[in-house]
Amino acid sequence: MSRKSDKAEQATRLVLAGRRSEWTGAVVNPPVWRASTHLYEDSADLARGRANADGEFYYGRRGAPTQWALAEALTELEPGAAGTVLYPSGVAAIAGAFLSVLRAGDVLLITDNAYHPSRAMADGLLKRFGVETRYFDPLDPEGFPALFCNRTRAVLFETPGSQTMEICDIPALAAIARERGAASLIDNTWASALGFPALERGCDMSIMALTKHVGGHSDLMMGSVSATQDHYRKLRLTSQSLGQIVSPDDAALALRGLRTLGLRLEKESASALKIAQWLSARPEIAHVLCPMLPGAPGHDLWKRDFTGGCGLFSIIFKGRDEAARARFMDALRLFGIGYSWGGFESLVIPVDPAGLRSVTSWPPPGWDGNDRLGIRLSIGLEDPDDLIRDLEGGLQAMEQGR
Template identity: 75%
Template structure:
């Protein structure tokens, strides 16, 4: 396609980014290049190829080919201030690869207390075995944040909204404090993506996403990414290559296809989520709706200030139900599948109780009663929201019948 102006808006970039003519040829999408070996026409070309470690240069299958390069370039164009993007075989691999790129034995890592559970497990397991110490912090207490640093603190892992309980922290303020302390700030930005929150422009050094979710969008691939400015992109790339991280060209093609429609899917799922969250907030069985896009919900003011979009993922907490009642509620749902992940075209539900995976922030909050702790997380898909509301209404009735 013809060269596209660099100042196009994000929705246009979703369509145009990564479609270099030398990668697509005469067709719309880059072909799927399945290849482990890249051949050189002569020895001079082989010697030259080894000197240039960058996307767009054929070398060997671990460094990708046009299918992967096109996806990485498109993600880079969508992330303001990014110099490049590294692809990983899963979202967890992206988190691990990014952390290993910035940490070494003896370092201290600060992790938000509401992080995705695999991130927490990675910190207390894999990184601990490597001699890296992790300290958790309350993401909603920025005044206490500086006291968590020491002269060995090298990185801070943020997530906003937080996993399961959806707290929105002041990312720009926390990232600025980390920079003042000489620490790298990494943000798991899967919930909003670069469309809803420009992580690097808000002060973060590395933006991580699980492409399994919104980018793939169809619950049929596993992939992750990390984008960064020039300094940290080089480190990310070197570390990923040292670890042998590579994504399959078939999955890269699926992710690139999903990327083209991500904007309209996010608009639809976000609008449906807000409608359903608003309905849930009026239900007597619900103690709290944890949806930062909903006016009056926790974190809404920061979401309005910093975000340009949202998604279909949010949670709510029952008011006084027990585990058996929650199980009846979930089992009665017909349009919500019971399963992990989110960001696909279909709606999902999972139960949660964050207490066992929190060390710095109490659950439930002090102003809630002791029983108001059982929650569920909903991933709102592309179904008609009226049908999803009717399904939830039936589930509440089933819960009460026990």
């Protein structure tokens, strides 16, 4: 199937997914079901119990039609998924995935460019529970098999890498993990299933911070994990054991955001590419870390494995110090300074990867050692020409202080 037809099919699924008539009734969207107690018809109905599945009323902690519709929609958008579990944040989703496959004595492999909270969880919570974490270079597939032992139970991937945007060969690495009996987990927030069908590429669980693109309006916190048939049941039971549940009001917001996800990703990606191309020609910039950009690191793998991208990428300044970076950021007027990304508004934060590496180096081999500081840009829905003018003003302010 061509990329064009893939996109058309995705657009239709984004509109229809999760809209069962028994959940929506006579309206377009599932109503917001706020309920802790689910009532039974009589004592015999109570005695029969309810199946542990979406669509079966039991108790508020297992959700109701608003949450079920969102979970089902996400499942329909992830080819190969048997089901999706919702969590109150992206980090909670990462924790839920870890705890569903790991126990004391196991070994977890984590890509060295993983999201910092994932690393902190492994080095803190999981370590206290007796799980050993080993980091690996995601750009060294030849050395990857040697990292496995008879205690290795799971691998966490992230592509592009957090902040530094490396693209690794997920199909090849996930195949190695599967051959050795380890589950492949991936933080797939950057591209989502629309741009990278992670389970089709060999992963067992696809994790997303719905806070970002799916919410899309910077007004909710939520995460999800979509899993294959082999992993979904244990994932769901682990979540229920931990008492994880999301608000029906937030689920309704996420459902609303989901319907326009494709359009927003397309707009943000196009704007990001235009801005990345402009930045790549600027003398103040040493590196533009945007895998969608032809010639950028990882572009060939991105072109092979991805069908889309998003507005998030990083740049590295040429020999500038922290004071110069601060002048640049403080001069921006259209970019807010703040965490998260994937909303309708553009954001900027500093990038300092050196302290977040265990087995790889920063700057990478071959770079000028003075080119180490940068920023991460999240491109929103503003006009890209306006954003370029704003960035130009930031660069001018940075240079005026030299």
